[in-house]
Structures are given as structure tokens and as C-alpha cells.
Amino acid sequence: MGKLLIVGTVAFDEIETPFGKTDKILGGAATFIGLAASQFDVDSAIVSVVGDDLPQEYLDLLKNRNIDLSGLEVVKGGKTFYWKGKYRNDLNSRDTLVTELNTLADFNPVVPDSFKDAEVVMLGNLHPSIQMSVIEQMRADPKLIVLDTMNFWMDNALEELNRVIEHIDVIAINDEEARQLTGEYSLVKAAEEIQKMGPRFVVIKKGEHGALLFHGEKVFFAPALPLEEVFDPTGAGDTFAGGFAGYLAATGSISFGNLKNAVIHGSNLASFCVERFGTERMQDLQRKEVNQRLHQFKTLTQFDIELS
């Protein structure tokens, strides 16, 4: 069992999809990452900040999953980061209606001493200077640092972001972000360019079209499971990242073969996440269901052509 350090938001989300809407519910990158990683045998910890308006039951939900919250700062009288968004009819695009940074605006991350030797660090989508601070607090070089980020930081904090990218091993971004970061339309070329910037592994997430893993000349592709219904895409990317990083922390190997498996595990968990609002599906997800769906992934992609 390895240690996984997670940095990211713990938040209130308010979501509207064509299928319904929620009140303020539990959300945030670190939340989804932590829940996904808890499907594996890992010791994980979340570094984040919230206000004391976040219900205790949300924190208990994470604690009960063996997630260490000693690095989660609760600001007295502070308000928790709040995001409100509405998905369009095809669920592939969404409009942000409200973003209130609140306590996140002055967040100064502190890595718990017992996780300064974590084997895997998962940097959830956040300001790159916060991600950099976490990297700098690590006592030993982690076996693997995984970065999730988004176009917002490419637009608004590119210099800091580039510095983080120099220090990481795996970047996980979507296709449009890979194109923006490199100016290359071809994802193969974009992945080549990104590897020159630092990371040895590049994961390009294509949403309902699956994910690609690049490493030197090697490429691996994991489809998204074709689902009857996608109910709410919120957190799917974070769940993917959490499954990916959690599996690697639990198994310890960072061979290309094991990263392929990690991509499959991440895709598998993300396929559950989108079935209900927010974290709802991930809260009651059983390992038996997870294993059953892995079989589906195998039959979905495996074929038997005799190769000469």
C-alpha cells in the first residue's frame, strides 16, 4: 500500500443538466480524486481549504474512506469555494454561472509531515503556484507527480504553469488544452511537444471519446465505456485522475504497462461518476461493481487477430 498525496479543491457545486438540478452539494477536484482513489488500497491525504460552512458529514464521508484530512484547513467564519454551472443539451459543453473562490483566494497549502514522503502526488486542477508549493514541500522526490490543469491557467498563469510542468512526470489534460499548450493541432505532435517541456508521460483526455497515453514512441488508447445515459459529467475528469493516481500508488510500478492499466482503471471509475449528480454514485460504489465493469472494458477493446 502506497501513499497518495492529493491537492485540489473541496467545494460546493451547484449543477444543472438537461435531466435536473441540484442544490449546493459536495464537489471539488480533490473530493472526486479522493473518492476514486479510495477504490484502491492506498493511504491518501487531501491538502485543501474550506470554510466552516461545509457540513461535517461531507468531511466524515471522506474520512470514512481512509482519507487523511490533517492537511485540509478549515477557516473559521470562512466560506467554501463555490461553483455553479449549467450543462448544454449534448452535455459536452457547460456554462459557468457562478465562481466564488472564497477561502481558496488566500490558500496556503501545508503538506502534512506524514505525507511528505508520498510515492505519488496528484496535483488537482488549481492555481499552478499552489501546485508548485506542494511539490517544493515534498521531502523526497516522489516516484510520480501527476498534474491536472486547464486552459484557464494557460490563459492566466502560463509562466507558473510552465514551471510546474517542468517538475512533473505525468500531465493529464484534454485535447483542446493540449492543442492550446503547444499550438499543435495533431495530438501526436502535441504529446511530443509536451514531453519536451518536462513530463515523461502525457495523458490526453477526450471525454466521451476516451483517453490517450503517450510515452516516447509508445501510445495507448482507452475508450470511454459507451453508456446508455450520461447524467452529469461533473467530476469525471477528476475521477479519472483519482483512479489513475490511486491505482499507481497502490501498485507501486510506473512501467508503461502499469500506466496503461491505470488509464483503464481511471476510465472505468469515470464511467460510474457520470451516472448520477456530483459524487452521489461514487459514494456508494462497490468494488464488485468496479470489477464487473472492468470486464466490460476488456470485451469492449480486446480482439484476436493473428499477426504475422
Place this chain on the structure above:
Amino acid sequence: MGKLLIVGTVAFDEIETPFGKTDKILGGAATFIGLAASQFDVDSAIVSVVGDDLPQEYLDLLKNRNIDLSGLEVVKGGKTFYWKGKYRNDLNSRDTLVTELNTLADFNPVVPDSFKDAEVVMLGNLHPSIQMSVIEQMRADPKLIVLDTMNFWMDNALEELNRVIEHIDVIAINDEEARQLTGEYSLVKAAEEIQKMGPRFVVIKKGEHGALLFHGEKVFFAPALPLEEVFDPTGAGDTFAGGFAGYLAATGSISFGNLKNAVIHGSNLASFCVERFGTERMQDLQRKEVNQRLHQFKTLTQFDIELS
């Protein structure tokens, strides 16, 4: 070695992409299907019509691939079907600049007697009444009838198209067309609905995002190979169909497992087609290259998770 009957256009294409443009060159669905199928050990024949303005070298090119042209009518003084199109910068959409049906307008397909017992019939994209006429001319029930069609016929000849769909075994359409045909956004649901209309197998082509094969509860996914450059997408869908149908005609089995292989072979050949203008790449394609790239498909998708 099985017999494959192909109906579709043999045409002049004039193409502009961000990378350059062509004069009038050889194109048409039946052309791409025939060239792709010729990678396998099949006896194939094309049923189509052209004018006598089509250079003899184009016909020789097909004949030299062991493609029977006795069902290809050459209309004296007639002009060959002509399509001119321009791709946008992302290559995912294109504008049709000119369509001249010419001899195709009065086409009355005649299946050569020696191919009325073909095991596999590949109905390339054409007016559904022409496709239906070919089905009706078959002496014995073919083992497998594969249909390619497009939204244009859904808009303009839906009744005839639905009648064809009742009589076929496999439909190959793109994701938007599957949605239009069924009114279902979810591709899983769309595939279910289409199976109720007739075909036992549904192939949904997603272009650069790969292809899905549905059969009852079973689903298989083949990615498109991530390429450094896509040069010209013209004919990729027909090449996919030709590889699919050609492989099935050559191997004779229509098990789900063999259809999975056929989807991979189709995707593999399509990955070559897009590397140059029109049929250029398919003309000089060697089986050795084809086999090498099949290895890439295998490493792209195969993983080794121990399943419990």
C-alpha cells in the same frame, strides 16, 4: 476466397484541404471500397456507372486489383459523376462546392450473373432505390449485406432507405447519422433502435474517434490510429467499409468475434487512406505495411489487467 459484390460510385473528385488541392482525380465510394477490399483474398466486382470521359488508366487500376468490372457501365458520350469539396482547417468538416450527378442520374444497376451468388454485398453510399435493386437481383440470400448511407438519404429518401435497412445485416453510419435516424442522442440507444429496424449489426463510425460495433448486448470499440498528420479524409469511411466487407468475404465467418476483427482491419486501412490525396496511398499500399500497422493497433488497445 469469397465473392464480394460492391455497388457504389466511381467518380471524379476534386479536393481542397489546408495542405493543398487536386485536379479531377479518381474517387467514388466503390473505388475506395474496391481498393481496400483488394488487400484481402477476395473476388470482387463493382456495379457502377461512369461516362467515357473517365481515363482508361483508372479502370485498369481497378482491374489490376482483381476487381471485376463487367457490372461497370460506361455510357458513351456520358459524363462521370463529379464531386468537388473543400475541407475546413480542422479537417472534421467540409463544404461541398460542386455535385454533378451526370450518368449517375439515370443509373440502372445490373449485377453480373457470376456475382449473383456473392457471399458478401457491400452497398456503398448511393440512392437507396439503387441499393434495393441490387439486393433484389441476388440469386441466393447473401451471407451478409452491409449498408453504408448518409444523412442526405435520410432527408430525401427516407421511405426507400428504411426499406433497404429492413433487408440488410450490417449498417455502417456515422454518429450524427445514427442520431438522426433514431432521434436518440445516446449511441447505445440509437444502436438498439436501429437493430429493431432490421440489421443485426450496427457499426457507428466516429471518424478520428474510432468506430463502435453493436450486436444485441455486445459492444466492441476500435480506435482510429492517432496519426501525426491527416492529409485528406476523403474516402476514409469507404475504405473502412471496404476493409470491413473485404475481410469478411475473405474469411467467411460472420461471428461477432470475426466482425470485431473486420472493424479493426477497416480502421487500419482507413488510417492509410487519409495520409495522401484521394486514392493515392491506397494504390501503392503493400500488405507488409498493412500488417505492421495492425501490430500498432494491437499495442494501442491491448492491456493486461488481471480480472477477478
